[in-house]
Amino acid sequence: MRSFNIEAQDAAAAIRHFARQSGIQILVAEAATRGKRSAPVRGTMPVRAALVRLLRGTGLEIASYDGRTAALRPRAARKPPPRRPVVRAPAPPRAPPPAESPPAEIIVTALRREDRLSEVPAAITVLQGDALQSGIRSGTRDYLTTIPGIGYTENTLRANRIFLRGVSDGISTGDPVTGIYLDEIPVTETFQASFDPGALDLERIEVVRGPQGTLYGAGAMGGTVRLVTRKPDLDEAEGYVEAVADATRGGGMGYRAHGVINLPIVSGRLAFRALVGSDHDAGWIDETARGDRNANTVDIRQARVQLLWAPGDDLRATFAMHRQERDADAPSFEDRDLPKGQTFRNFRQAEASRADLYSLVLSRDWDSVSLVSASSLLRKRTASRTANTLTPLLAAAIGVTLGPGEGAGVDFAGLSRRFTHEMRFVSRGEGRLQWLAGVFYADDRLRFDQFFDLSEAPSLAAAAGDAGLFSLAQTYRARQQALFGEVSFDLSRRLSAVAGLRFAHISQTGTGIAGGLLNGGPLSFRQKVSTSSLVQKYQLRFEAAEGRSVYAQASQGYRNGGPAGNVPFDLCAADLAAIGLNTAPVSYRPDRLWSYEIGIRNRLLGGRLIVNGAVYLADWRDMQAAQVLPCGFPFTINGGRATSKGAEIEIASEPLPGLRFDASASFLDARRTRSIPFAEVRVGDPLPFVARSSWNLSATYRWRAAQATPFARLEVNHVGRRWSPPAPASTELLEMPAYTTLRLSAGIDIATWSATFLVDNFTNTRTIYRRTPVYDYVGAPRTLAVRISRKF
Numbered sequence: 001m002r003s004f005n006i007e008a009q010d011a012a013a014a015i016r017h018f019a020r021q022s023g024i025q026i027l028v029a030e031a032a033t034r035g036k037r038s039a040p041v042r043g044t045m046p047v048r049a050a051l052v053r054l055l056r057g058t059g060l061e062i063a064s065y066d067g068r069t070a071a072l073r074p075r076a077a078r079k080p081p082p083r084r085p086v087v088r089a090p091a092p093p094r095a096p097p098p099a100e101s102p103p104a105e106i107i108v109t110a111l112r113r114e115d116r117l118s119e120v121p122a123a124i125t126v127l128q129g130d131a132l133q134s135g136i137r138s139g140t141r142d143y144l145t146t147i148p149g150i151g152y153t154e155n156t157l158r159a160n161r162i163f164l165r166g167v168s169d170g171i172s173t174g175d176p177v178t179g180i181y182l183d184e185i186p187v188t189e190t191f192q193a194s195f196d197p198g199a200l201d202l203e204r205i206e207v208v209r210g211p212q213g214t215l216y217g218a219g220a221m222g223g224t225v226r227l228v229t230r231k232p233d234l235d236e237a238e239g240y241v242e243a244v245a246d247a248t249r250g251g252g253m254g255y256r257a258h259g260v261i262n263l264p265i266v267s268g269r270l271a272f273r274a275l276v277g278s279d280h281d282a283g284w285i286d287e288t289a290r291g292d293r294n295a296n297t298v299d300i301r302q303a304r305v306q307l308l309w310a311p312g313d314d315l316r317a318t319f320a321m322h323r324q325e326r327d328a329d330a331p332s333f334e335d336r337d338l339p340k341g342q343t344f345r346n347f348r349q350a351e352a353s354r355a356d357l358y359s360l361v362l363s364r365d366w367d368s369v370s371l372v373s374a375s376s377l378l379r380k381r382t383a384s385r386t387a388n389t390l391t392p393l394l395a396a397a398i399g400v401t402l403g404p405g406e407g408a409g410v411d412f413a414g415l416s417r418r419f420t421h422e423m424r425f426v427s428r429g430e431g432r433l434q435w436l437a438g439v440f441y442a443d444d445r446l447r448f449d450q451f452f453d454l455s456e457a458p459s460l461a462a463a464a465g466d467a468g469l470f471s472l473a474q475t476y477r478a479r480q481q482a483l484f485g486e487v488s489f490d491l492s493r494r495l496s497a498v499a500g501l502r503f504a505h506i507s508q509t510g511t512g513i514a515g516g517l518l519n520g521g522p523l524s525f526r527q528k529v530s531t532s533s534l535v536q537k538y539q540l541r542f543e544a545a546e547g548r549s550v551y552a553q554a555s556q557g558y559r560n561g562g563p564a565g566n567v568p569f570d571l572c573a574a575d576l577a578a579i580g581l582n583t584a585p586v587s588y589r590p591d592r593l594w595s596y597e598i599g600i601r602n603r604l605l606g607g608r609l610i611v612n613g614a615v616y617l618a619d620w621r622d623m624q625a626a627q628v629l630p631c632g633f634p635f636t637i638n639g640g641r642a643t644s645k646g647a648e649i650e651i652a653s654e655p656l657p658g659l660r661f662d663a664s665a666s667f668l669d670a671r672r673t674r675s676i677p678f679a680e681v682r683v684g685d686p687l688p689f690v691a692r693s694s695w696n697l698s699a700t701y702r703w704r705a706a707q708a709t710p711f712a713r714l715e716v717n718h719v720g721r722r723w724s725p726p727a728p729a730s731t732e733l734l735e736m737p738a739y740t741t742l743r744l745s746a747g748i749d750i751a752t753w754s755a756t757f758l759v760d761n762f763t764n765t766r767t768i769y770r771r772t773p774v775y776d777y778v779g780a781p782r783t784l785a786v787r788i789s790r791k792f
Helices: 011-022 047-054 391-397 458-464 569-578
Strands: 002-006 025-027 041-045 060-065 069-074 123-127 150-154 160-164 178-182 202-209 223-229 238-248 253-266 270-281 298-312 315-328 333-335 350-365 369-387 409-427 433-453 471-490 495-515 523-545 548-559 591-604 609-628 634-656 659-674 693-702 708-719 722-724 734-736 739-750 753-760 768-771 775-778 783-791
Touching (some): 002 011, 002 047, 011 047, 123 609, 160 178
Parallel strands (some): 025 069, 178 223
Antiparallel strands (some): 002 041, 238 783, 253 270, 270 298, 315 350, 333 775, 471 495, 548 591, 591 609, 609 634, 634 659, 693 708, 708 739, 739 753, 768 775
16 A cells, blocks of 8 residues: 555656655656646555556556556557448558657666666666677677677686776786676675676666765676566566577587566465576687587576565565576687687686575565665585696796696686675655665675696696695685665755765685695685775766756775785795785785766657766776786785776667667776886786777667568677786786677567577677787687577
């Protein structure tokens, strides 16, 4: 039950008032509300009944309602009474014209409250619909190419690291610089590749650029990516199945199959939604040492279950479970001294992982405030074998000559457990003062075991003896608490101000036992560190007209400090003394970033033209970086400084029914303004993996032909030159060339069936995501695919 007090007024304004007072999202085309007046609604009643009363006399009706979202549509005209049939010659079928209504407003939750996309004072991009059907593979990265200023690199075995607005530290440190969320749940991980739930059964992807430290905490320095899943429908049973077959040039055949089912258990109160899927990403790189073709294959199996319980219009509970199993062979790299598509390693490489994510989200609405409580538990197991390209040098250093076909590598086994809980209160209603306040808690536990695997290098194993070359067993525990809040106040009818604050404290403990010939014997260590951070946000927003606004913002992002790492003093005393240290480093501090931004958001011509843009300057201080001493041991330090300044623009247009154009561009300059002590970087060096310019163009057209809806989409993506970090003992950055790729798709929808033909990387462009002196991490060559799906 809800209390309503809405006067009879313009239908569009009344619907906005209703959405605020009821706490639900309402989707409706603007053209459908023009020139129409609502009925008044006063008193306490169920939300659906109140909405029906509001729409009386408007010619609108409820198309769907799930307790949180209502979609409205024009009421169908009554059929005329039957008349005596008149026999005429049959006329050829004519396609009904596409709907002429402009698109409905998108409701987003990226700023932790429900807002219309056009009114959000932030640089935010939302991907949905055709944009989520344009890729062949199911990984999140394949769908983020249209985001201005985005960058990424690939670590071992296709583990991605995402950067926004030039805020990039390469792959050197444990903490991320971009936050990744699945609905309300943070899935960003420390010291390992973050869990990627993929782009299956999503309602939309929200990408917020710029630091989000006050709302999302540590790690959201460059921005935040939120994957918003489709929720269970309380009223209708539905589902779909989809199958994809693909072929990569010079590689193998791949497939992807998944299905979704939604079942109401108690109509309007309890519903269940489940997803199952299996992917086989074909490889295209040959391992010539053993004659393995297409060695870089990846297999992913996953399942997601959601149970939604809505005992009333104002209370909802959603339980979700997501399991993902992943098996990968060789990494996606090519040796630079071999022909394209080849690598040579005398050590078999592989990875296997399993992740289980459990979450419970509770929401409760009252007249003036809403409560959201989100709890999660992420368990992950990882095992990998990675070749060590320095094996010949290590063998020579201890006087060993490797035999033919001998090779060594590093075996790694990891077990992590992360529990998080966030509870926040959000104001409701239409008052001048709006606020948000919350608490956050996280408990991370990790265990890593790694050692030099000499099973394929018997001569080296004999020299190392029972102790081996090197081994490390390490544990890590971190407990984090945070308080955060944000206040918005309307200074006038058009001008509003926002201030936000977050205080966070983290306690970390790291322990380990290291051994082996390279470690100088057994060594144990224990490091305990506590750090605190206070970050701020300030903003002014001016609404020039409906759908047109400008904002100015200053906001902070940060990462937590932590244990510096294991550096045995006996082995590294001379190297430490050379850089002015008389003891091994124990900890490093949080690093922080201030960003200053001015942006515009314009929704014009009834939503048929959207123009958004921003200019920004980010100042990143006390940068964290992992350094390797000449003795061979790494540790993390602070000391560097960098700036990132740039501009970005997004344009979306629907000039004709069914035809949509999208364009985005980013121009930025991200450079170091202060070098890190005893690090191999220089003032003026660009930050790693950041393109100075990038742009994207796409066009989508849907039309009707008889009982079918054909469609076609074209997407061009350009990424400028980037640089990988220098090799050890060098200051020269490794340049990666610019590239432009073309993605095409065309298909047809007939009733519940859909068929699509896709071509990714049509021009077969070589794309490099990371470069080392020995090898390049590369993207897939031209890939052709066919997708068949059916709804039921």
